[in-house]
Amino acid sequence: MSTSRPARPAPLAALALTLVATLSACGDLHAPDSRTGAAPSASGASSPSAPSAPGASPYVEPGAGDGAPHHNENNAYRREGDMAPAHEKDARREADRIRPVLKRLWEEREWDPATVRDALLRLGYEEERVTKGGKRLGGTLTVTGMLARWKDDGYVTPEGTRVALRVHDDACVSAFVQKSNFEVRTNGPYPETGCFEPPYGH
Numbered sequence: 766m767s768t769s770r771p772a773r774p775a776p777l778a779a780l781a782l783t784l785v786a787t788l789s790a791c792g793d794l795h796a797p798d799s800r801t802g803a804a805p806s807a808s809g810a811s812s813p814s815a816p817s818a819p820g821a822s823p824y825v826e827p828g829a830g831d832g833a834p835h836h837n838e839n840n841a842y843r844r845e846g847d848m849a850p851a852h853e854k855d856a857r858r859e860a861d862r863i864r865p866v867l868k869r870l871w872e873e874r875e876w877d878p879a880t881v882r883d884a885l886l887r888l889g890y891e892e893e894r895v896t897k898g899g900k901r902l903g904g905t906l907t908v909t910g911m912l913a914r915w916k917d918d919g920y921v922t923p924e925g926t927r928v929a930l931r932v933h934d935d936a937c938v939s940a941f942v943q944k945s946n947f948e949v950r951t952n953g954p955y956p957e958t959g960c961f962e963p964p965y966g967h
Contacts, residue, residue: 848953852936856951859930860938862888864949867928867942876942881926882908893931905931911943912964929960 848856866884870876886892890906907929913920925943932938937960940949955963 848936848951849933852933853951856932856936856938859932860940860949860951863928863930863938863940867940867947867949871942871947874944876925876944876947878908878910878926881928881942882906885928890930893929907931907960911941927961931960 885906891904893904893907894902909927911923911925913922928940930938935953937952937954939952939960954960
């Protein structure tokens with residue numbers, strides 16, 4: 766006597782489990798290798814036609830600070846111009862005249878723009894005059910308050926003064942004096958802000 770059994774789904778379920786086990790064992794993804802920057806890849810042998818996960822941009826500018834693509838291009842506005850050697854020497858000489866004045870004012874706790882301006886004008890500098898269109902009319906000294914900064918939930922302008930002295934078209938002295946410290950340095954002009962170093966977040 767022949768008995769027939771109804772078809773059971775067991776072989777199909779077993780095939781599905783085998784397939785899942787196979788895929789999960791051979792296709793493990795690993796984090797990128799931070800030393801090489803390689804994109805994630807499947808462990809073991811892989812097919813050359815298998816798609817890989819996208820990695821970082823392959824283009825990095827030469828000299829990029831943190832390796833980010835277009836770092837130099839995005840920060841060009843923060844790059845100071847070159848100074849001719851003779852002009853750099855002139856700028857250092859003027860910085861040496863300004864430094865003791867700012868040091869004295871800092872020690873006296875006098876860092877408001879009016880006081881700093883008066884002290885520097887006594888050195889013989891003349892305030893720079895510029896038209897609304899940006900054309901320079903004369904003078905070399907610019908004295909302003911500090912830039913506003915984000916603090917807590919809004920912008921605040923700290924006490925203190927920023928100074929810029931245009932020694933030549935390609936040579937500047939920039940400085941600041943504030944409650945915590947003061948600084949005087951030489952630099953080439955910046956593309957958009959002249960002798961003043963531009964703020965971050967352009």
